[in-house]
Amino acid sequence: MAVAETASVRRAVRGEGIVLGAILLLALVLWGWAPAGHTLQPYYVAAVHSMSQNVSTFFFGGFDPAGVVTVDKPPLAFWTQTVGVWAFGFHPWVIAGVQALEGAGTVLALNRVVRRWAGPYPALLAAALYALTPIVTAVGRDNLPDTLLVLLLVLGAYFLTRAIEETSTRWLVLAGVFAGLGFLTKMLVAWIVLPAFTVAYFVGAEESRGRRLAKIGLAGLVTLAVSLSWPVVVSVWPGAKPFVGSTTDGSVWQLVFGYNGLTRLFGGGEGISGAYGSAIGADLGGVPGPLRLVNAELGGQIAWLLPLALAALVVAAFRARGATRRVRAGWTLWGGWLLVGAAVFSFTGGIFHGYYTALLAPAIAALAAAGLTTAWRWHREGGRARFVLPVAVAGTALTAYVLLDRTPSWLPWLRYTVLALAALAVISALVREHRARVVAVIAGLAAIVAGPAAYAVETAARPITVLEAGDPTAGPAGTAVLGSVRTLVPAKDSSDIETAFLRFVDDATRLGPGQAQILDYARAQAPAARITMAVEGGSYGADPFLLHTDARVAPLGGYLGFDPAPTVMQLRQWVDSAQLRFVLLPQAYVDLGRRMKGAQPASGGAGDNGTAAIGQRIGWLMKSCVPVPPQRIGPDAAGSGVLFDCARR
Template sequence: MRLSSTLKRALTCGADAGCMIAIDDTPVRPREPAWSRWALLAACAAAGLLYLWALDSIGYGNSYYAAAARSMSQDWSAFFFGSFDPLGVSTVDKPPAALWVQALSARVFGFSGAAVIVPQAVLGVLAIAVLHRAVLRWHGPAAASIAAWVMALTPITVAINRDNNPDTLMVLLLVCAAYCVTRAVAAGSGWWLTTGAALVGAGFTAKMLQAWVVAPALFAAYLFAADVRLARGLRHLAGAAAVLLATSFAWVAAVDLLPGRKPYIGGSRDGSAWDLVIGYNGLGRILGNRDGAGTGAGNAGPSFGGEPGLTRLFNDQLAGQISWLLPLCAAALAAAFVVRARARRGGWVLWGGWLVLCWAVFSFAEGIFHPYYTTQLAPAVAALAGAGAVEMWRLYRRPGRLAWALLPAAVAGTVVWAGQVVARTPDWRPWLRPAILTAGALAVLLLVGARLLAHPRAFRAAVAGGVVAGLAVIAAPAVWAASVPAGDGGGMGGVNPTAGPSGFGGPGGGRGGPGRPPGGFPGGRGGGGGFPAAPPGTPPGGGTPDGAVPDGAVPDGGSPGGRTAGGGAGGPGGSRGRGGGMAGFGVASGGLTSAQKAVIEHARKNRGGAEILLATASATGAAPYIIATGEDVVALGGFNGTDQAITVDELARLVADGRLRFVELSGFRGAGGDRDTRLTWVSTRCSAVKDVAGLYDCAPSRADRTTS
């Protein structure tokens, strides 16, 4: 009797990998079917191909972070602080966790573009694998397989995983946290919950407060779905919250409390890591930078991600990057409500909460906002799309009720929205819109017709409709994703990677700045200024806060990144043509222009005993030199030129002590460069070097003379 009862329960469970049966009171999870593992391997292989194809067009990715990775790979102190330059004058304006991975790769394999970018691709593939395992435990193999493929083909995720911005590591850590919480909910385990909280804290060390956005969803899933008593569950949550805070602020506390001289923390107003968290790169991203927190950028958000508001994720900048399956996700949450899936409540709360929280924060953030931030939505979109498709298929096959109509309605809504997005650029892939609309219409007709006919053979038509529906829904994002490695989309280069045609996304990118030279420079000074404008002669890789380029600001000799307006091949810093305009902005090839070579050669020949080979106004001016040579080049003002990494008094003292002789002012000078006392000091107290544009000789014997 006991065996027959067990077999009956097993048959009731069916093929659901999340169903548990018991033999002799021992829990047994059904073995994962082989096709699920093959689906995961295929999705990972496809993602790896998308991330690694045509690496020559990537160069070193974001030149600002690439320079920091090289500096950090040369010195363990620079490694810990996240220094931009080899001497450690200032840090990048993010915590260094993501750069730790790249710097370690460069230290082991030697500094190269591949050493910087390949680890990003590996982390991206790992995120897909972990997501599959998390969804498998929650909703079974079919949902997990769909989720893996959806994430692999999310356009903005393909773009960011081919770059060296910190979002890739943050997403992986958050997906790992979701996996841990999924296990915590199933087992009522405080240990798994605490591990998940620690992983969110590690994500904070990659991208600060952005990693915290999903934390309420993870904790809510445990609170409302774990099979534990309320008091015990609250204790588990309290412990996890404490671990979250401890792991999040471990690096911040270590930097601010460490005695002695330290690098200036890039992007801060007073040189502290704490100010970076609550200022420019923390609350400033949500509330706006109206107080000029470390950047003087003002409320620059709309320049990149469009105006804040309910429909921000559907605007021209963001729609093609992440919004394709949002209608399907809404239908998935409706399906969960219809079936009242108590057994899977934890996953719906976790992934649904993840989606809603990210949508709310990203939609209404007033500060600087780039399209690639939306890659944080990809795991939730993928998980909900997979689970929703399975639930809607089950509802579709149930006898009676009108809930069956949810599946064809979801397919129709998703395909129609994709057609609207594609129609915004009718000249790019003109065949795509009629193809997806035709496939979507055929899928809906097959699904509705099979259901209404109620014929035994109609099931074949329904299956065919489901397959066609899947292809119609995923076709447009897949084409946009493929445009990134193909190099024929409108991506903005290393500082603001995007997918799809030009006209989507906005100019922008990463920031940074690093450490102090031996002997150090005291920190604790503020910056400020208005929104920067690129001066004539901005070199490849130049830019403004977070890689921004003000409207109409184009360096002499072509567009940013050393490219012509038509998108032809440019000098070092450029990338393959992607429709012109901003294609190569912020991408470093590892070479120097003829003007930059003249600067570095003159400085080498005439530096004498100077410790610092060259100083530039901003980190964007120093980055090409550090990437190409790894020598002791420093930035006076961090990424955007406004950081007080070196004050005018310190500059004068360095020159007087013979530790610095040459300063280059031809590159990007930052906000209010004409009012920066440091640049004024250089231009009035130092001599312009003949035949080397933008280079000033500040040797003590010359520093008392005013140049014409």
């Protein structure tokens, strides 16, 4: 008997491994497959290229090899991508591969933590539901920090679960370490999970209240120490360092609490935060409110299983009295993660992107999987609780129908198919016979995953623009268009300017023949200059040079050009000390300059939303430097921007 049981266990474990392997393979295909090309956010790709060339640039998260400005996030996510570049050489596919592996790591980690809490079947289902979440596919195919952020926080949840099981200080401290590493990936948003971590350990650990509080306090101190380690070093660094991007004063604390902190939560803000918020709009995810996560902008990204997850959490709360401490802790962990995250994202009044909701996906997947498997167990046991499963399937299918009905021209048959599958599942579930139950399981799962899976496949198959790479969106609905140019040019009808700006952005991944000739000319004329050429136009102006060459090209103004880095005084100093001779004004900005007609403020400062920095630089350039005739540069230079020679003043 023992031998037979051992063999049965081995077969079950082997089968579980095969299913998990298939889920991981599916995830890697969704995130790595690129039939229409794999467009990444060029801003961060260029930064990784720069970081791979210089240790100082690597540590500070510098955007450019000349060390002018950093990216607008802490560097941990880009450190991992840079390590991949060091190992395999610089290519966007290397960065995409790192991202896909991090996403697969999240699938595996989620499976492990849910398995310890709820068992093997909920763990496999949670892994599959997470992999098929549409916004997870969109983010997994991009190079944003969110992929690593979610991995680190799910690993933190795993260590927390171990700490609860074993009443272990070591595991709890490790959970704090990984929450801190999440902060070094995307700052304050990583702390969304801390209330859930805290309450889950307090609810689940079997030790005295005083010991629980002491351990929670210790883990909190560790989280704080890890979180602040890099900002503190940057803040006290005594030597030369890049200007901290997306700030007005180069302070890393302004980046933490301003641009990446409170202004994202509450909106408003001046300086860079105000400029960036005006440029992209503070409501890309729709108007803040209790129904934001199910609105037209976000519903198709994250809301497919949200009602199911919330319903499972409510049912678990009513039945918590009979559960073990460990089971209650699991519901508390994932429920707290979801509720706090949903509240933050629903009511955030500042800069908000729909892809932020990928942070909710592990909690939704874990709760939905545990809820479905619990409902299935109740269905098999009989009694009144057996009706929970048909209701759960029907409710989830109705949610999918509503979301699919928002894009009626895309796969119009799918929403009716989902309803038909759900009806088949419900009818089969009410027939208490083995074959009918099998049909109920297959049809029910198909009804639940058909909608999000179709969105995920659509996301993996369609091409995206450079602009969309900065704001990834899943499914057929597309993404919001950034109206950055409207903050720069006061025009009643800016459609022509907007078209030119969008073309300029989409060209950011390509180095045209004219641009190459301009760079070659600058190199030949000023071979000893510390900075071969400076480029106006934010990251999109400098990206082609930083992506395709190792030249020391300096971007002016950071990401969107709003940063006061360098100032006009610094530009003068660079020119006077022969560190810089040439400045390129891209053609799109030449066109913008002609339309500005002196509309920019004369002096910089926080109150002008950062746009004065651009106007000051362009104004100085026009007055202090001389345009180089394009025929002197090369046959293709015309139309690739205007190169200014600042040595000929």
